[in-house]
Amino acid sequence: MTDYVIDVHDLCKSFGARRVVDGFTLQVAASEICGFLGANGSGKTTTIRLLCGLLVPDSGSGTCLGLDILREAPKIRQQIGYMTQRFSFYEDLTVVENLELVAGVYEMTDSGAAIDDIIARMGLGDYRSDLAGHLSGGWKQRLALAACVLHRPKLLLLDEPTAGVDVKARREFWDLIHDMAGEGLTVLVSTHYMDEAERCKRLVYLADGRIVVEGTADTLTRESGIVTFEATGEDVDSAARQLRHAPGVEAATVFGRVLHVASTERSGLEQAIHTYKGGALTWREVEPNLEDVFIHQLAAREQPK
Amino acid sequence: MNGFSFNRLRALLRKEWIQVRRDPTTLRMIVALPIMQLLLFGFAINGNPKNLPTGLLIAEPSQYERTLVTAMRNTGYYDIRLLSSEAEGEKGLAAGDLLFVINFPANFDRSVDRGDAPSILVDADATDPSAIGNATAALGQIATALNRDLPSMRQTQTAAPAFQFQVHARYNPEQLTVLNIVPGLICMVLTMSTMFITTLSITRERERGTMENLMAMPVRPIEIMLAKIAPYIVIGYLQVALILVFSAVVFQLPIRGSLPLLMLALGVFIASNLALGLTFSTIAANQMQAQQLAQFTLMPSFLLSGFFFPFRGMPTWAQWIGEIFPTTHAMRIVRGMLLKGNGVYDILPDLWPIALFTVVILGVAVWFYRSTLD
Ligand SMILES: Nc1ncnc2c1ncn2[C@@H]1O[C@H](COP(=O)(O)OP(=O)(O)OP(=O)(O)O)[C@@H](O)[C@H]1O
Ligand SMILES: [Mg+2]
Numbered sequence: 001m002t003d004y005v006i007d008v009h010d011l012c013k014s015f016g017a018r019r020v021v022d023g024f025t026l027q028v029a030a031s032e033i034c035g036f037l038g039a040n041g042s043g044k045t046t047t048i049r050l051l052c053g054l055l056v057p058d059s060g061s062g063t064c065l066g067l068d069i070l071r072e073a074p075k076i077r078q079q080i081g082y083m084t085q086r087f088s089f090y091e092d093l094t095v096v097e098n099l100e101l102v103a104g105v106y107e108m109t110d111s112g113a114a115i116d117d118i119i120a121r122m123g124l125g126d127y128r129s130d131l132a133g134h135l136s137g138g139w140k141q142r143l144a145l146a147a148c149v150l151h152r153p154k155l156l157l158l159d160e161p162t163a164g165v166d167v168k169a170r171r172e173f174w175d176l177i178h179d180m181a182g183e184g185l186t187v188l189v190s191t192h193y194m195d196e197a198e199r200c201k202r203l204v205y206l207a208d209g210r211i212v213v214e215g216t217a218d219t220l221t222r223e224s225g226i227v228t229f230e231a232t233g234e235d236v237d238s239a240a241r242q243l244r245h246a247p248g249v250e251a252a253t254v255f256g257r258v259l260h261v262a263s264t265e266r267s268g269l270e271q272a273i274h275t276y277k278g279g280a281l282t283w284r285e286v287e288p289n290l291e292d293v294f295i296h297q298l299a300a301r302e303q304p305k
Numbered sequence: 306m307n308g309f310s311f312n313r314l315r316a317l318l319r320k321e322w323i324q325v326r327r328d329p330t331t332l333r334m335i336v337a338l339p340i341m342q343l344l345l346f347g348f349a350i351n352g353n354p355k356n357l358p359t360g361l362l363i364a365e366p367s368q369y370e371r372t373l374v375t376a377m378r379n380t381g382y383y384d385i386r387l388l389s390s391e392a393e394g395e396k397g398l399a400a401g402d403l404l405f406v407i408n409f410p411a412n413f414d415r416s417v418d419r420g421d422a423p424s425i426l427v428d429a430d431a432t433d434p435s436a437i438g439n440a441t442a443a444l445g446q447i448a449t450a451l452n453r454d455l456p457s458m459r460q461t462q463t464a465a466p467a468f469q470f471q472v473h474a475r476y477n478p479e480q481l482t483v484l485n486i487v488p489g490l491i492c493m494v495l496t497m498s499t500m501f502i503t504t505l506s507i508t509r510e511r512e513r514g515t516m517e518n519l520m521a522m523p524v525r526p527i528e529i530m531l532a533k534i535a536p537y538i539v540i541g542y543l544q545v546a547l548i549l550v551f552s553a554v555v556f557q558l559p560i561r562g563s564l565p566l567l568m569l570a571l572g573v574f575i576a577s578n579l580a581l582g583l584t585f586s587t588i589a590a591n592q593m594q595a596q597q598l599a600q601f602t603l604m605p606s607f608l609l610s611g612f613f614f615p616f617r618g619m620p621t622w623a624q625w626i627g628e629i630f631p632t633t634h635a636m637r638i639v640r641g642m643l644l645k646g647n648g649v650y651d652i653l654p655d656l657w658p659i660a661l662f663t664v665v666i667l668g669v670a671v672w673f674y675r676s677t678l679d
Binding site for chain 2: 054078084088091092102
């Protein structure tokens, strides 16, 4: 039909009276890494479950890997790797045993070699024979990552895959993801980490089960219309406290010794900076970053309610 | 994922087997439970109670009667006291104050001398057959007690008994005996351990979140179900072996039928229990609910199985319900095979209902198994 690996239209899903996914439409091309962002409870997990057929949408339609998500969910499952948000492997099985289960269920013919390979790549070697339940949080996460790419899926659906994983492992994981994307793997990954969002080719921002902004990290920051200034000087903390509630300022945050303020209205923000009377601060305008964009989005969502 | 796959089943089986092995508490329970129950029941049923309260209805003791009463006393089983009326005897039996009422017919001595072989009526409270079993059996030993008292010419005619005891088992005419209880026990222990273990299987995966992962993988419901049942069939057999050996050694339980056939039949029974547990596990929202469902079924399946009450004594509708439960049929098979030496044709009428039940129930489980999280 199309070349899109994910191609869904108007997916809706309600739990009781609560509409959690509301007209979700998305196209993801092959070997694209698509970042899935949004506030807690915005429907990321639910959407991912709809995509792999774990939940049935109330309405809407679409395909994953060219297979209908409603009628061909079992076939889709054969070709995707899904990593759940909550650790969902067997704690009373060892790392290797868990991987062997996955290999067996996908009927892999070269399971031994594939398991050794992924264990090496994820650095799980020292923990091969440890019970999964005895691993620390980050290592559990690495096991789950290893398991969901073991059978070389064509599409990866990752739900906050690196929550609690240390920086080095996170980088290694993302390197792995990029390697695999280079070989044709398509990835949809939900995350709350900005550095990870920046490593995605495309970002999708979800609010109340709907995509509100999408694009590359660059386009998102450029088109957000956000103006940001940074100040250095004495006592940035009290400056932040005052400016946070000043008219025309949407956000004022301190990073170490640097005060970062943002707003969508340039004049209002400059006005606020001008009228601020505190310790001496040196101001300069900077490029907005992704976090500014998402904080803005989150704040904009909260106001009408 | 087109159709059933043995490779997938093997992978799932392996996982279940590892999990079973790594759960020492459950394993210990699996061994301890049957032994404990056998000991518990065995102690109760194998006791050889003596000095049982016995009422005697007798007008004025004659010579023969006195001899017989003394002989009964000497067995050690009877603690005899005189009753004033039949009504007193009835009341005593009903209240449980008396386990036996012995009633000598009028003109006993004369009937004996005439060679009429009069009957001594023994009313026995058979609610607990194990309590009166040995005492009743001891009556047989005193059949010759009168021989010394009899006139010499009657003593030579040993062919005809001088008198007879007519035991009237009250309240429990089927007279379940020790040997009758052990087969029932086998079925009960098997049901308790196998059904209860599998009730947890699916709900536990759902509660731990592992179900979401399993469902996202290309597995078929029937593969999951079979993998969950299989290890416990092995364990069920282990329990059967344990119970049989234990019963044979401690209770001298005979095994008159073919042992392989018994094992086969019990295998079907174990499978039915596992299927039932699995179905509860599939239907229930959590482990608690699943256990409650199992408990609700356990009661009627035992009460209506003929273990506690004689099956033929139940109203027709209750018999119909009883016929549905595998326990009822298993109880008959095991009793028949152990005690009567029944063969394959004798047990078939009870074997197919269990098999049918298993298939239907497993179908229900697969039907209710949700392949989505909805
Ligand atoms: N099975 C369910 N039954 C009822 N409500 C549900 C169910 N699953 C999710 N919800 C609700 O749907 C909403 C969206 O949940 P979802 O898990 O998709 O959010 P999320 O974007 O993944 O959040 P987070 O970032 O915290 O993981 C939440 O309000 C949640 O309470
Ligand atoms: Mg989530």
